[in-house]
Amino acid sequence: MSVADQYEIRPHMKFHSTVKIAEYEPKTATWKVIIEDQRTGRETQKRCRILISAVGALSVPKNCDLPGAENFKGHLFHSAQWDHSFDYKDKEVICVGNGCSATQFVPAMSDGPNKVKKIIQFSRQAHWLSERPNPEYSRFFHFMMRWVPGVQRLYRTYLFLLQERDFAGFHVHNGQKIRSEWTHAAKKYIETNAPAQYRDFLVPDTVIGCKRRVMDTDYLSCLHRENVDLIYNDPIDHIIERGIVTKSGREIGADAIVLANGFETQKPLFPMEIRGQNGQSIADHVSRFQRIQSHLKLIGWQWLEFADGSPEAYFGTCLSGFPNFFILMGPNTLSGHLSVLYTSECQINFVIRLIRPILSGLNRSLLSSLFNTEFPGSVVVTSSAERKDVAAIDDKAKQLIWATGCTSWFIDPDTGRNTIMFPDWQFKFHLRSMLFSWSDFIYQKPPKSLQREVLLTHQHSLRATATGITIIGALFGLSSLLGYHPLSKLDALHQYLSAYI
Numbered sequence: 001m002s003v004a005d006q007y008e009i010r011p012h013m014k015f016h017s018t019v020k021i022a023e024y025e026p027k028t029a030t031w032k033v034i035i036e037d038q039r040t041g042r043e044t045q046k047r048c049r050i051l052i053s054a055v056g057a058l059s060v061p062k063n064c065d066l067p068g069a070e071n072f073k074g075h076l077f078h079s080a081q082w083d084h085s086f087d088y089k090d091k092e093v094i095c096v097g098n099g100c101s102a103t104q105f106v107p108a109m110s111d112g113p114n115k116v117k118k119i120i121q122f123s124r125q126a127h128w129l130s131e132r133p134n135p136e137y138s139r140f141f142h143f144m145m146r147w148v149p150g151v152q153r154l155y156r157t158y159l160f161l162l163q164e165r166d167f168a169g170f171h172v173h174n175g176q177k178i179r180s181e182w183t184h185a186a187k188k189y190i191e192t193n194a195p196a197q198y199r200d201f202l203v204p205d206t207v208i209g210c211k212r213r214v215m216d217t218d219y220l221s222c223l224h225r226e227n228v229d230l231i232y233n234d235p236i237d238h239i240i241e242r243g244i245v246t247k248s249g250r251e252i253g254a255d256a257i258v259l260a261n262g263f264e265t266q267k268p269l270f271p272m273e274i275r276g277q278n279g280q281s282i283a284d285h286v287s288r289f290q291r292i293q294s295h296l297k298l299i300g301w302q303w304l305e306f307a308d309g310s311p312e313a314y315f316g317t318c319l320s321g322f323p324n325f326f327i328l329m330g331p332n333t334l335s336g337h338l339s340v341l342y343t344s345e346c347q348i349n350f351v352i353r354l355i356r357p358i359l360s361g362l363n364r365s366l367l368s369s370l371f372n373t374e375f376p377g378s379v380v381v382t383s384s385a386e387r388k389d390v391a392a393i394d395d396k397a398k399q400l401i402w403a404t405g406c407t408s409w410f411i412d413p414d415t416g417r418n419t420i421m422f423p424d425w426q427f428k429f430h431l432r433s434m435l436f437s438w439s440d441f442i443y444q445k446p447p448k449s450l451q452r453e454v455l456l457t458h459q460h461s462l463r464a465t466a467t468g469i470t471i472i473g474a475l476f477g478l479s480s481l482l483g484y485h486p487l488s489k490l491d492a493l494h495q496y497l498s499a500y501i
């Protein structure tokens, strides 16, 4: 059984649907969300009290910026939007890029019964590749994990601490020794495993850790194959109908061009349009238009007010002016040494803590609502808390290698700010998700309409309960008058059931 089925998630999912716009309506304290059906293009509207974005940070592919792309007659697609109608067996393919994505699919496409005739990979800059440990677990290990209580958790903690140690290596000064150990090991690994003609290029001349380190998924060994070519000194100049032309004028034919050129990491939530309580937007802030606005000090663009226009959020999750809105995998939440899943779990727990009073208000018991009619309808972070949080993040980030001027998708090219990485130990991220200051948030009363809605629901339940009690009372009274004792029957039923259970 799949996890989705086990937890009965499917009925709550709506597939083939893209969220286009979300607007907060203070009058009703709801988010109005416009959703597009990807198959029909039809737009529908849905309202919700709480809006959580889980669109990831690596889900919107970068466009193809090579001139002439529109002329190409073959298949041209991004690796994150794989064209499954293209059968690459015995075909000629051009791959653009050599990061985490390409190092996974180039080995897969160049081997096995469906391998390509030729794959030519264009690379701009080498990545630090390191050995991917993939041990075989013994039967004893399996047994311990399955049957001995606590061992799984203990092993998980051990793995966490092993990885967490690596954070020290990102510190500009204190991490030098660790980085030189990483560099030594990775260099040795690349030199041992890469083909001689590529060795000089494949050992990067950049500082290790600035770009995310790449675990080698058989990439170096696939470069030895006859059907794989790596071109690093003659970049693509433009695309033509049947292939590409390099800067030196070399023409290379191809049936397909696969882009592995990365994602729009500096435009979180893009291309959704999200507008907060004053109609203010957090849309793309790096466009020229918005930068002009910034200079003119016009209002309306959330990220222009903070962090010089680069993406930021309180604990990477909340924005002032955007009540009941939360961003998972938001700005400054990732790590260079541990998994995003851990980060997202911390954020989910943080969001649940914040919205619990609102949910409890909506689902209150009849009794509690009789004694107390007050409950919050929305929660929003204060702008001073947001500002303080961003300043603290920037302060910490200054001490880490991403502030040394190296290029990486973690850094906003316009401001030089690290907008992606959490600049501290991951255990502190976990602690922060629990030990935040409640005074950083304002809980607002629900609008009158919602109070009335909850009150009406309770009035209905109250009326139903009173009616039920009256009917049962009347039945009891009537049966007593007739000399019939229902409680004695219940006793008999209990004795009967006890004999069988």
Ligand SMILES: Cc1cc2nc3c(=O)[nH]c(=O)nc-3n(C[C@H](O)[C@H](O)[C@H](O)COP(=O)(O)OP(=O)(O)OC[C@H]3O[C@@H](n4cnc5c(N)ncnc54)[C@H](O)[C@@H]3O)c2cc1C
Binding pocket: 017, 018, 019, 020, 054, 055, 056, 057, 058, 059, 100, 101, 272, 328, 329, 338, 339, 340, 341, 344
């Ligand atoms: C090549 C590669 C290697 C990676 N390796 C690692 C790794 O080793 N460790 C690690 O921790 N992380 C890694 N990552 C990062 C990875 O993104 C996360 O680990 C993980 O996928 C994040 O999960 P998520 O659910 O937050 O986002 P995603 O998995 O990106 O899911 C986002 C979903 O939202 C949908 N969506 C986007 N916009 C909209 C919209 N407007 N309306 C409706 N739906 C929308 C997308 O279609 C997608 O289904 C890697 C990513 C890539 C691309």
